[in-house]
Amino acid sequence: MAANRLLDFHAWMLADSGRTGSYRKAIFQTVREGDVVVDLGAGSGILSFFACAAGSRRVYAIEISESIELARRVCASNGFSDFVEFLKARSQNVTLPEEVDVIVCDAGSSFGLEEGMLGTILDARRRFLRPGGRVIPHALQLFIAPVESNNPLFNLDVWREGSYGLDLSSIRRFAANANYARHFKPEQVLGPPQLVATIRFDEADSEYVSGTASCIAARDGLMHGLAAWVSVELAPGISFTNSPLNPTVDWTQGFFPVETPLKLKAGDCVRTHIQTNDGQEWRWQVEVAGGITSESSSTIKAQFDHSTLGKFPVSMNALKRQLPQYTPQLSRRGEAELYLLHAFDGHRSADSLATELLEHFADCFPSQAAAAAFVHVVAANCS
Numbered sequence: 001m002a003a004n005r006l007l008d009f010h011a012w013m014l015a016d017s018g019r020t021g022s023y024r025k026a027i028f029q030t031v032r033e034g035d036v037v038v039d040l041g042a043g044s045g046i047l048s049f050f051a052c053a054a055g056s057r058r059v060y061a062i063e064i065s066e067s068i069e070l071a072r073r074v075c076a077s078n079g080f081s082d083f084v085e086f087l088k089a090r091s092q093n094v095t096l097p098e099e100v101d102v103i104v105c106d107a108g109s110s111f112g113l114e115e116g117m118l119g120t121i122l123d124a125r126r127r128f129l130r131p132g133g134r135v136i137p138h139a140l141q142l143f144i145a146p147v148e149s150n151n152p153l154f155n156l157d158v159w160r161e162g163s164y165g166l167d168l169s170s171i172r173r174f175a176a177n178a179n180y181a182r183h184f185k186p187e188q189v190l191g192p193p194q195l196v197a198t199i200r201f202d203e204a205d206s207e208y209v210s211g212t213a214s215c216i217a218a219r220d221g222l223m224h225g226l227a228a229w230v231s232v233e234l235a236p237g238i239s240f241t242n243s244p245l246n247p248t249v250d251w252t253q254g255f256f257p258v259e260t261p262l263k264l265k266a267g268d269c270v271r272t273h274i275q276t277n278d279g280q281e282w283r284w285q286v287e288v289a290g291g292i293t294s295e296s297s298s299t300i301k302a303q304f305d306h307s308t309l310g311k312f313p314v315s316m317n318a319l320k321r322q323l324p325q326y327t328p329q330l331s332r333r334g335e336a337e338l339y340l341l342h343a344f345d346g347h348r349s350a351d352s353l354a355t356e357l358l359e360h361f362a363d364c365f366p367s368q369a370a371a372a373a374f375v376h377v378v379a380a381n382c383s
Contacts, residue, residue, distance in 0.1 A: 023104075030053045031101075035100075038103055045072075062094055117279060122336065139233040149224050222266060226284065257306070335363075
């Protein structure tokens, strides 16, 4: 993420008092004097510094992005340098020198499980947390409700025949298999929200999450898909939600579209089954029954089955690479990267390495600048 985007992102989170203030209360309620804390995905370090202020003896702040440099500076300016150890890595690649009393992790996302948060917490709980330790957040509830919208970005109508004199409809089925972050207003929600799953982070033992919920339409409307949001319980009595009906944080909601908009009548039953593996891929199956207000109605108006596995066209070559029997072979750029890895001997400068690359792999790099950029990327990842 570019530097200005990192600053914007962390400024937005800090300005969100519903989220940040709730975390502060939860940390002060949970962290005890002398505790050891690990902050997963520490970002600008604000949660780590709350833990210091709450009396922790040691905080391990783990962050893979360059925002860790923001955290180091805030740490020093607030006098916490003796208490915080920064680790620039994925938490799954970190080994801590001691067990921790508290795990802290930001649950900041539209539908709560994006970016593999659940798997990250489960790994940290297994490897870092002492018996009887505590996890913030404590629990996450996932809610869904059918929604309508006239916005082409919401209802997929941008992918249609006749758009700008072209036929874009072949893309619609891919777009219908993607999930999105969108802002919904209360008047767009067609029925009362339903709880589809609850995750308790001190008890969960699998990254796989699934659930089924049924919603009875409260009014007539054109359903374009499902709005999805979370209620996050950080600690007993401390929670926040991005529900479009009564939000306490200024976040988007998730949106799971259906390929064909469907007219709902008040009393129709929208039954939804959602499943995900650690928030990486999602599947949503929707069945709409009409005629009576009971979900047992046998009058099926429509059925949809969508998965993010089908959200983008994939070439045959890309599919072949996923097969177990695929035999990888280095490309020329792969050979260039291998050459660089062998050349990282601690003696040659980046500029001299770029010159060498240009001599040996002129077919890959049209200029010294292109070779230098490649050196910097490989060096950032491997040195």
